[in-house]
Amino acid sequence: MGKYDNIINLPHHVSKNHKAMNLLDRAAQFAPFSALDGYDDAIKEQSRITIMQKQISEEDQEIINYKLKYLINNKNDEEITIVYFVADTKKNGGLYKTYTGIVTKIDDVEKNIYFEDKTIIKISNIIEIKSLTLNKLFDHFDF
Numbered sequence: 001m002g003k004y005d006n007i008i009n010l011p012h013h014v015s016k017n018h019k020a021m022n023l024l025d026r027a028a029q030f031a032p033f034s035a036l037d038g039y040d041d042a043i044k045e046q047s048r049i050t051i052m053q054k055q056i057s058e059e060d061q062e063i064i065n066y067k068l069k070y071l072i073n074n075k076n077d078e079e080i081t082i083v084y085f086v087a088d089t090k091k092n093g094g095l096y097k098t099y100t101g102i103v104t105k106i107d108d109v110e111k112n113i114y115f116e117d118k119t120i121i122k123i124s125n126i127i128e129i130k131s132l133t134l135n136k137l138f139d140h141f142d143f
Helices: 023-028 039-047 058-073 132-138
Strands: 079-087 094-107 112-115 120-122 126-130
Touching: 058 094, 058 126, 058 132, 079 120, 126 132
Parallel strands: none
Antiparallel strands: 079 094, 079 126, 094 112, 112 120
16 A cells, blocks of 8 residues: 555545635746846846937038027927937937927027927937928928
8 A cells, every 4th residue: 555545536625715826826926037026127128129329411410400590590489390319328229209399499508409398308319300391491402
């Protein structure tokens, strides 16, 4: 007679007090890295995609400068759309954002553009400026 022969054929015990755990929760308790604090956050951070800032051509920079001069000299309440680079604070690179708003000030000393809603964009991060007026004026220029 074997050591466990007296219990080997008994039915599986089912608790009357506790509901059975579903398979997903049961498997999760054995996840190999679940005990490591911050592991999931580190994986998410590593997989987050950033891109390197493009170096714009001298011609494109010249067009941006002309548009900025126009905006400085011809104050109006027309919305402009700016595509600009935002550096990532945690890793190399960043991403490009598009912002639309009304300019309140262009600071040539600080090299910033200020908008009505208090948004500030660094001029050196801009790769494109558009508006109805600017498009009409500058689309016909030969730079």
